[in-house]
Amino acid sequence: MSTTNAPDARRLRNILIAVSIALMAVIASVTGLNVAQTHLAVEFAASQNTVLWIINVYTLTLAALLLPLGAIGDRLGRRPMLTAGLAVFGVANAVAAFAPSAEVMIAARVAGGIGAAMIMPITLAVITSTFPEAQRGKAIGVWTGIAGGGGILGMFLSALLVDVADWRWLFALPVVLTMAGLATTLAWVPNSRERATHPFDTTGALLSIVSVTGLIFALQEGPERGWTSPVALISLGIGLAAAAAFVAWERRRREAALLDVRLFAERGLSGGSITLLVVFGVQAGIAVVLFPFFQGVLGWSGLLSTVAMMPMAITMMVASPLAPQLAARTGARPTMSIGIALTAAGLALMALFVSVDGGYLSILPGMVAMGIGMGLSMTPSTEAITSSLPPAKQGVASALNDITREFGTALGVALLGALVSAGYRATIADRLHNLPESAARPAREGIATALETTGPHAPHIIDAARHSFITGWQQALWVGAALTTTLLIYITLRGPKPTSPTPTNPTADAATRRAAPAGGT
Numbered sequence: 457m458s459t460t461n462a463p464d465a466r467r468l469r470n471i472l473i474a475v476s477i478a479l480m481a482v483i484a485s486v487t488g489l490n491v492a493q494t495h496l497a498v499e500f501a502a503s504q505n506t507v508l509w510i511i512n513v514y515t516l517t518l519a520a521l522l523l524p525l526g527a528i529g530d531r532l533g534r535r536p537m538l539t540a541g542l543a544v545f546g547v548a549n550a551v552a553a554f555a556p557s558a559e560v561m562i563a564a565r566v567a568g569g570i571g572a573a574m575i576m577p578i579t580l581a582v583i584t585s586t587f588p589e590a591q592r593g594k595a596i597g598v599w600t601g602i603a604g605g606g607g608i609l610g611m612f613l614s615a616l617l618v619d620v621a622d623w624r625w626l627f628a629l630p631v632v633l634t635m636a637g638l639a640t641t642l643a644w645v646p647n648s649r650e651r652a653t654h655p656f657d658t659t660g661a662l663l664s665i666v667s668v669t670g671l672i673f674a675l676q677e678g679p680e681r682g683w684t685s686p687v688a689l690i691s692l693g694i695g696l697a698a699a700a701a702f703v704a705w706e707r708r709r710r711e712a713a714l715l716d717v718r719l720f721a722e723r724g725l726s727g728g729s730i731t732l733l734v735v736f737g738v739q740a741g742i743a744v745v746l747f748p749f750f751q752g753v754l755g756w757s758g759l760l761s762t763v764a765m766m767p768m769a770i771t772m773m774v775a776s777p778l779a780p781q782l783a784a785r786t787g788a789r790p791t792m793s794i795g796i797a798l799t800a801a802g803l804a805l806m807a808l809f810v811s812v813d814g815g816y817l818s819i820l821p822g823m824v825a826m827g828i829g830m831g832l833s834m835t836p837s838t839e840a841i842t843s844s845l846p847p848a849k850q851g852v853a854s855a856l857n858d859i860t861r862e863f864g865t866a867l868g869v870a871l872l873g874a875l876v877s878a879g880y881r882a883t884i885a886d887r888l889h890n891l892p893e894s895a896a897r898p899a900r901e902g903i904a905t906a907l908e909t910t911g912p913h914a915p916h917i918i919d920a921a922r923h924s925f926i927t928g929w930q931q932a933l934w935v936g937a938a939l940t941t942t943l944l945i946y947i948t949l950r951g952p953k954p955t956s957p958t959p960t961n962p963t964a965d966a967a968t969r970r971a972a973p974a975g976g977t
Contacts, residue, residue, distance in 0.1 A: 517569025541574025670695025741872025775831025879928025
């Protein structure tokens, strides 16, 4: 803001640095262990199911506790909650680094998820309750860029650590970030909290935990166990039943509710949530299938594969802070529409031009378009969600924003991953029908097993597997493009309404931003 003097600008910059470091610690831990799956299996003599639990239990715990812990942070104070969360998170990662068994590792990952759920919603709530309106959008853009691109950056750093050191050094990165985040939080982050006029909605909190746990667990286990397996069906049923009960309970509680579900009738909250759900789903799903493309089709190492994803992450992180400037000129809805259109175009470009012979250059333009599009669409979507709830409920608003991202991620991985697998299996069967069953059977399981084939039929099997994977991937890309195109139509018709600028009143603005101040820095 042009009227902001130098000390205020420095203070706001320091606050943004502090919460960004804390957020990066959480995001890096979401994807970091993906590059060490084989190392975990060997170290702990663990099955693939156990390895997946080590990886997924962190995300499951994080998603389940976001909403209640975000609400508790609003009540107890955002800086104390952020400080406590960083402490829990740091200790959990230190324990994980020296875990002697898979059981200890899983427990440490659960504790890390609890700490992360205390951190993530508060980082955004601090921004929305501290920054003046004129600068809030740009700060949210920085936060959004880290939340969107930080996972890929964290995966790159993790792959580098695995290559040059040992997989246990993966936990050094979040520990270092946590220590830096704790120091900067204590030094720079102000405190604010909600003046509670109603008892905490314990029933709503418990129902939200059961609902999110059931739904996320079903999405994680469905691709592994089968969507009709008892575990997947029971989890899905429990999640849906708890979600219905949560909505009914919150409608009854009204002003005393953990989350006023009636607000979803507003275009800002519904449009922002749906946009993040679809965009993050597409991003996560494409990121998951990019690695088999780089490693299986192109034959690249894990480290080189993460480097290859950096253009999408970098363009996303650059576009996110620029989105508020575009939104100020054209409005939130046109900015979101441009971003969604670019995302759909990026998916279509990759689907049209991806090929075994074309290699990396056949998908690079699509990746760049996707990165720019996601950056432009995510920032106004996040701001639409946070602006739909009052200042005293910013922890809840931030948690809702984060839950939407986690659901989108789980949905995207499950849906697009399943489409790639289905397309691969359908195509590989036709390409190998003339080969002996003993030679063709391993290739039908997936491209990874096909690449391990030896013998006289190996060149044909490997070539067939690579082309079959491309076919399956194109199928997933076209579905992603269709979903984002449908989202584009929805946002164009039902996106956030334009808001008229109002005269700035510094005194009133400060009072609005501070939800019951609970101490200085």
